[in-house]
Amino acid sequence: MGRGKVELKRIEDKVSRQVSFTKRRNGLMKKAHELSVLCDVDIALFAFSPGRDRLYEFSTNNRSPPFEDMMGLKKNSTPFQDDKEGDPNDYTPPAKKQVHHATGYILQEDNKITTSRKMESLL
Amino acid sequence: MGRGKVELKRIEDKVSRQVSFTKRRNGLMKKAHELSVLCDVDIALFAFSPGRDRLYEFSTNNRSPPFEDMMGLKKNSTPFQDDKEGDPNDYTPPAKKQVHHATGYILQEDNKITTSRKMESLL
DNA sequence: TGGCCTATGTATAAACA
């Protein structure tokens, strides 16, 4: 997509890679959101950028117990419970029914449901 | 995409919903794969279809410990500062580097990296 | 279900602001 094809290999130019990451990450989150709504399924998506030590997350408000359990299991082993600096409202925003748990989420506008957080504390 | 627009709401027709789920799920997995390779990031994606009690999963061969830990997957740890190679195992393989843990995964061909598994055992 | 096949709607690489 875009002006040229793209080989499936790591983008070497740092700037381009970062730009591409931002664009594609948003696109992926949007698609995940659409899939969950259209097909009525639970979804959890995590993207971790080693270079920037930042975690991006998206997930439905898990409706099904099995899924919740599974995600719960994974999450429980999280070594970083939080670097959350008092974000009292990190739960289910208003207009958007779709959304995410996880600390420090950032709900931008319509199709930019994203959760991100610094992970320095983990290193 | 396709012949008509699509409202962002649950597809009521069961057959259409299933077909759409399959198509979009594959597309999402493919995009996740591309993102991980192009931008060199770790990704984990889970999709659970309540109706079919089936879990679909995709994830990179988590290279970064923090991510690994979070996902609750304890595998061989890879030096986080992976700029250095010395890890013949899980770094930038030629063709099919993307992989999946999880039980019962199904690696189809090139862009159909999917892991699926019945979840009855979890119910 | 499970593929094909296209007409269309989208995502996004590049270029530039």
Add this chain to the structure above:
DNA sequence: TTGTTTATACATAGGCC
């Protein structure tokens, strides 16, 4: 680096088997 804009490459809804 954070946003636009635009040209293209892709993804996929609907049909038809």
